Amino acid sequence: MDFIRYLSELPPVKLDRLYESHFTCQAVLRSLPPIAKQYVLRLLFIEQPIAGETMRGWAKPEALGKHNAAMERLDQLRVLLETGGKSGKKDASYRLNPVFQQQLQRALSGAIGPPKDPLPPALASHKPSPADLNAYALKQWESLLLFLANAGAPGGERRGDQEPSKMIKGLLRRAGLMGTSDEGGVRISDEGFRFLLMDLYKQLWVVVREYVAEIEDQGLDGAQVTCFLMELGFYPLGEPHGVNRLSSLQKRVVEDLASVGLVYIQKAGGQSCFYPTRLASNLSASLSESSTWQPAEGFIIVETNFRTYGYTTSPLQIAILRLFTRIEYVLPNLVVGTITRESVNTAFSNGITADQIVAYLQQHAAPQIRQRVPVVPETVADQVRLWERDRNRVQQSRAVLYEEFPSQERFAAVVDYARQVGALLWQNPIERRFVASDGRHDDIRAFIRNQSRT
């Protein structure tokens, strides 16, 4: 989602420049909703504009809502351009963005594959296996998240052994995930808590978006960086790529990404090359519920008696579980906890929502219970949502209490006026007092003064 929002916020000129890279076009195609993808495929080899009426006829009558949503998304991303059309939407005809179309055609005819680089002999002997790459990506990414989680732990102790680089800290602060605490150190913010429970795809895109924004703030070319990132997403896994053919900007990007875990740099004898990891492939993954690669297998089992069993040794996952469960036992490979009202309330006060907790439990469910329907027992999910609603029982709004009216008619007149302006919150005619919202206090006061004059 973030990718789309990011792209749609770009000005049209920049977007067109992005589309000059066929990798971006492919990534954009993948991230469209299914119906929009079909529409793009149908228009891919057609040069003439197609009438909007024709396109509407492609969808079944009861699916008009989906059709409109798809058209809107295509329009937002400037994939579909309106041509001609005199009087508004009725006669509009559409065609694909020519740059987009051309690049996509080139990509699909198989004429371009990902670039190949011969491996320098010095490095060939140390080629990392896919398992090594995965482990590296996992370690880097988790250290970033662990830093964030520990910053939220009470007292802000640094339990991790590795602090992320300054650049990453800057990114986190920029994204609003961290703020300064009262003592002057850094502390995780509400947004940061929500970030920890998001799924990997969204997390990755938050970091990447901030990174691109930072690059742009430094006056460099953000579009080139975005194109390069898209390109990374399409590289086959575990294949080395030489650094020499990259521009200086791209080299810098590669180094920065290595600290996050998206690529792995190998240096030997003056030569260096980089390997994209599985995290990088997520950059160009399509959107669907559980399709992105998780760095680790699911590990949580939630029982109907609110007990959670997490089969994990990773300090990050334990820290995340600590956010909303009460940990009871920590064994060498197992963490046992209970979801209680207090623990969940602590999470709510940190800004996490019930839906995020349930979604996190679902995504990280252990493989043995993934087949279970529903993955998280309904009792637990419902109870967590009920606890959240408990907190919303009281709604507050700033208001002013009006009392001691001399007569019933006066009271009734003011109440009517308050009701007309929509500020009336509560009234008690017997005691002649009412409450109106603070925003309209001046109007009501003016009305009362006018009334007392007449």
Add this chain to the structure above:
Amino acid sequence: MSPAGPHPQGPPADALLQDAEEDGDLEAEEAGRDARAWEREYADERSWEMLQEDDAGLLRALDVTAQQRERRRRHLAAPAARIRRGMIRYLVLVVDLSRAAAEVDFHPSRMAVVAALVEVFIREFFDQNPLSHLGIIALRAGVAQRLTELSGSPQSHITALKASLGADGEASLQNGLDLARAALAPIPAYGHREVVVVSSALTTCDPGDIHAAIAACKKHRIRCSVVGLAAEVYICATLARLTGGTYTIATSEGHLRDLLLEHAPPPPALQQDAPASLIRMGFPQRQPDGAASICACHADLRLDGAYVCPRCKARVCELPTECHVCSITLMSSPHLARSYHHLFPVPPYDEWQASSSSAALPATCFACQAGLPGVAGGATGVRLVCPRCARHFCFDCDAIVHESLHNCPGCECRPAAPDDPPG
């Protein structure tokens, strides 16, 4: 009695203790039996002995060869030769809903289990015998009731059975047989008549001579089979033996399901059971959607596409059915084709022996490209070879080919041999 004289408090303590002991024994015995039931699974089968460790002390993946061979044995037991079968069957299902059906030795009760399994059976029956008809009779309170007439649509039978579940009274086998015989009387001579009795009662309460009823069934060439849930009953065994059917008794729910489903494929048939004849049939074409016409089965104006009888041009909504105007049987070729695999079964595959030939072995299954055992680093299990086309297949494809696909992919990819089925 205690020697100190009668106790004023009530029954002597000895007797109480004895009762308590007996009750205690009974409970203890029952508890022991329950405990042993689940323990038996581990004690008898010793599943832990099948685990093996490799050099590093880690568990190796289970060798599934033995399990696969065991499962294949069941398939090989079924006859594969091309024998004459009764393809057009008229089957009456007699369901025992007497008091004995309310027993709870099958959970939740025998009746509920039978109802669920009969539904599965009905669907499987119509899936494998699309030209056949089925009717249901219930035995309840000493009489036999006709729940559904002989017809070819599965849904009507299932709903009728579900609507009338209630156990009561005695089962009367003779009444059931007489009613079944009456229901099977009007069918044409080329149809095979069958009765399958699902019996839970150990007794039968008959108004006349049951042997006469059995003799009448034999004379009318009705093949009666019985599936029992309780114990073996002599009269059921006699019935099955005299009419050429089978008598089987289920020991558990899974076993009952297997026994019932054994009656779904067409049984072998003899010439004198049903003389061969040529049946006149129509093969209607489906009209495209949008043609408005009045259909004969619902007496209503319909707009969607339907079939037109080739002889009298009346409209029918679904196949297979009988034309409402001229009574010709209307069929579509896929329906007939559904039954062809009974007549032309795929020959069972042979297990590949390591010693046969030293030619290079294919590393993947011909049908699904999965890795085959016998190659270095391959999976464990059996490797199977088709006797006709000599292609290699994996265990899972063998199960698929013989149970649901009924085509050998290898034989389909070569020119027709003389012993192949006709087109």
Add this chain to the structure above:
Amino acid sequence: MAQGTVPSRTDDVSLMVITLEINPYIWDKHGMGAAFSIQAMVEQMIIFVNSYLLLHHQNQVAIITAGTEGCAYIFDSAASKQGPSNAQPAATNGSANGVSEEGERGIGSILASRIQRVVSEAEQKWKDGGSGGEPNRTTYLSGALSMALCYVQRCLRGPKPQPQPRMLCIHGSPDAPQQYIATMNAMFSAQKLQVPIDVCMIGGQDSAFLQQAAHLTGGLYQKPPRPEALLQYLLMVPAMDLHSRQFLLAPRPAGVDFRASCFCHKKTIDLGFVCSVCLSIFCQFSRECSTCGAVYTMARPTPAAGAKRKEPEA
């Protein structure tokens, strides 16, 4: 016969198994060589497969060629780098271009070279005129369908989450009556598995078998009037995944021909006789069944309409 329905899912990951017909005879006979050569078809197929794989990073595809010499797998996007001995299909999670065994060649070039090899072998055999006797002109469609179904079953046994399986048949030659039973068996198996079979006819004629297959399994049948524009037809109709089919219109199926063909003359009939023993279909009455040898005891060819024979009490 009710039209098959397909189960709906909320995402659009699919597994597509394509059976591609490579039969030089049809190109020769139908004179399509000028406008639409095998080369052109191969190129368009490559673009179609590439675009299908691009739609979702977890889409999988397998291509089986059905020819006059047999059927074979020529492409499997789930095959891992270690080679064919690895039984489990690894979930593709990474580059859109399939993993190749010779470095980083895009799938386009692999697919092209493999199809080319199959085509040239077939053409060579066709030119040689076969090894004595009539060269085989029929395509082994039933074999390809059976292999495709076994492959689908294998993937359904694999690790979850599983894609939705479907099949696409690109076919040109007319129906082969001797493959009728096998094709029907494959089709029933597909129906039971809820795998829709889409059909795209390129020969300019309809195929009754495949029409029935598409109708019963809930797939889409189309016969493009201009086969040289095959790609556009493919992108419009079979590219739709099962999720999108709920929302997008598909070509309206024409009336499906459910008529049978008689065993004696192989012509389609709509009124005929069926042997009660072996269910063979005949167009005219005869004393004996030619398939099973059963002798018919009935003398009358047609029973009176509406009358049922009562069993004589003897």
